[in-house]
Structure formats: C-alpha cells, structure tokens
Amino acid sequence: MGMDIIYETYEKIKSMEIRGAGRIGRAAAKALRDYAKSITDIDDNEFKNKMIDAGNILKSARPTAVSLPNAIKYVLNGLNDKNPKEAVIKKAEEFIISSSNATKKIGEIGSNRIKDGYRILTHCNSEAALNVIKTAHRNGKHIKVICTETRPRNQGYLTAKDLANEGIDTTLIVDSAVRYFIKEVDLVVVGADAITSNGCLVNKIGTSQIALIAHERRVPFLTAAETYKFHPKTIVGELIEIEERSSDEIHVFEEQYINKIKLRNPAFDITPAQYIDGIITEIGVIPPQGAWYIIEKYFGELFNE
Numbered sequence: 001m002g003m004d005i006i007y008e009t010y011e012k013i014k015s016m017e018i019r020g021a022g023r024i025g026r027a028a029a030k031a032l033r034d035y036a037k038s039i040t041d042i043d044d045n046e047f048k049n050k051m052i053d054a055g056n057i058l059k060s061a062r063p064t065a066v067s068l069p070n071a072i073k074y075v076l077n078g079l080n081d082k083n084p085k086e087a088v089i090k091k092a093e094e095f096i097i098s099s100s101n102a103t104k105k106i107g108e109i110g111s112n113r114i115k116d117g118y119r120i121l122t123h124c125n126s127e128a129a130l131n132v133i134k135t136a137h138r139n140g141k142h143i144k145v146i147c148t149e150t151r152p153r154n155q156g157y158l159t160a161k162d163l164a165n166e167g168i169d170t171t172l173i174v175d176s177a178v179r180y181f182i183k184e185v186d187l188v189v190v191g192a193d194a195i196t197s198n199g200c201l202v203n204k205i206g207t208s209q210i211a212l213i214a215h216e217r218r219v220p221f222l223t224a225a226e227t228y229k230f231h232p233k234t235i236v237g238e239l240i241e242i243e244e245r246s247s248d249e250i251h252v253f254e255e256q257y258i259n260k261i262k263l264r265n266p267a268f269d270i271t272p273a274q275y276i277d278g279i280i281t282e283i284g285v286i287p288p289q290g291a292w293y294i295i296e297k298y299f300g301e302l303f304n305e
C-alpha cells in the first residue's frame with residue numbers, strides 16, 4: 001500500500017470521484033490514517049516528514065474547500081505527540097467521527113427552521129444542507145424541494161435522486177430558472193465549501209446569484225456549514241483561491257471554434273455576508289458576523305504560527 005493510498009485519494013478528489021467539502025476532508029483523514037498504519041520500521045523524524053509530504057500532496061488536490069486543509073491539519077497535529085504514529089491514527093479517527101456527527105447535528109438544528117408546508121430551494125449537492133431537509137421530512141413536516149441542475153457537473157441530479165428516494169416532493173430546474181421560481185420558495189438552504197472571517201460564503205458557482213434573488217424577494221437564505229468549513233487563514237487576510245476547472249467540462253463546440261471561443265469554468269463563487277440570514281453549524285445557528293468568533297475559538301492556535 002504505502003504512498004499508493006495517498007496518490008489514489010489525491011486522484012479521486014481531483015477528478016471529483018470523491019466530492020463534497022465534508023467528504024473530501026474525511027477521505028483525506030482516512031488516507032492519512034491508512035498511510036500512517038502502513039509505515040513501519042522508521043524513526044519518528046522520518047515518519048513525521050513522510051506524513052507532512054503526504055498531507056501536502058492531498059492538500060493540493062483541490063484548492064477551495066477549506067475542509068481539506070483543516071482535516072489534514074487536525075490529523076497532522078498528532079505529529080507533535082510523543083507517540084506520533086498512534087496519535088495521527090487516533091486524530092484521523094476522531095476527525096472522521098466528529099465530521100459525520102457534525103453533519104447529523106446540523107440536520108437536527110437546521111430542521112427547526114423548516115415549518116410544515118415549506119417549499120425549499122437548494123443548489124448543488126451538499127450533505128449538510130440535505131441533512132437539514134431530510135431531517136425535517138423525517139420529523140413529519142410536509143415539504144417540497146426545488147433543486148437546481150448545477151451546471152456544468154450537474155450535482156443537482158444527485159440531490160434530486162437522493163430527495164426522491166426519501167419520498168420528498170422534488171422538482172429539478174435549470175440554474176437560470178431560480179428567479180422564475182423564487183415566488184414558490186419559503187427558504188433557501190445550501191452547503192458551504194468555506195466561510196471567511198467576515199462571514200462570506202464560498203460555495204458552488206451560482207450560489208451568489210441565488211442569494212441575491214432570495215434577498216430581493218426577502219426569502220431567508222441559510223448555509224449549512226460544519227465548524228471545519230470556517231477558513232482560519234482569512235482572519236490574517238489570506239484570500240481563498242477559487243478553483244477554475246477544465247473547460248472540457250463545458251466544451252460544446254465543434255473543432256473549428258476551439259481557438260475562437262474562450263471558455264471559463266470557475267467552480268465556486270462568493271456570497272457576501274449581507275445576503276446570508278444564518279449559518280447552521282453543529283454548535284448552533286450563527287449570524288455571518290459570528291464567523292470571526294468560530295475561527296478564533298476553533299483555530300485560535302493558528303495565530304501563533
């Protein structure tokens with residue numbers, strides 16, 4: 001096994017075979033755990049160097065979702081322990097369990113914001129946002145959900161199938177139809193790839209247009225974000241890199257147009273804090289202005305780095 005597990009996971013995250021901010025964080029933690037287990041007969045220093053290299057490879061798979069570096073940082077904190085191998089394995093297990101528990105807790109907390117009869121709009125395919133919706137449904141609330149296709153990779157199809165399998169009344173629309181349908185929506189719930197220290201949301205491309213439309217119509221806009229989706233380095237002014245994916249994902253033209261038409265494919269956009277009514281975390285619903293507090297509480301040690 002050895003480094004193979006790291007490269008395999010790197011490839012799966014990069015190609016989006018494993019996708020979704022929470023899932024890529026857990027996949028990285030699992031890969032680091034299994035890699036640590038496979039390393040034998042070397043001294044602690046060599047072990048540390050190997051683990052740091054592995055973490056850097058995994059981190060480079062995708063640049064935007066902060067769950068990936070946050071998960072890796074959490075696991076590799078174990079390297080400071082007097083028994084680094086055991087500590088890294090334990091930290092990886094801890095991250096995997098606490099991340100899954102956080103998405104469940106978000107489901108419970110967020111579902112309190114959904115009333116019987118609500119029509120909800122969601123975008124892309126977020127485990128955390130879907131837990132909010134599915135928990136409301138499982139608690140007996142009669143809800144209807146509109147989900148967007150989410151071009152170019154159409155993660156909305158995954159969302160629509162998941163909701164339909166739950167027995168939820170589900171409608172799939174094209175991304176550009178959100179303003180047309182907003183009059184039929186009581187609440188927007190989306191996921192998060194990162195939350196900045198000033199309460200902005202980085203999420204799937206198209207999210208900010210939806211937030212603007214919801215704001216215009218005074219439809220509440222919520223994002224579901226585990227605390228490890230908050231970006232520690234934004235507190236010291238670092239900007240989040242927006243991933244630009246291959247134009248092959250949107251390529252529709254014949255050969256003769258290839259050099260004549262430019263294609264751009266940013267995967268994420270930024271929703272300003274003023275369009276966000278609440279961030280559903282596993283410790284409660286916070287206003288976007290509370291982002292600084294979450295980063296200071298959970299990632300405070302980074303200030304000393």
Ligand SMILES: O=P(O)(O)OC[C@H]1O[C@H](OP(=O)(O)O)[C@H](O)[C@@H]1O
Nearest residue numbers: 019020021022126127128191192204
């Ligand atoms: O962690 P959970 O809530 O599952 O997903 C959060 C976000 O991750 C996804 O990104 P992509 O499809 O990997 O690019 C979407 O942007 C989604 O909102």
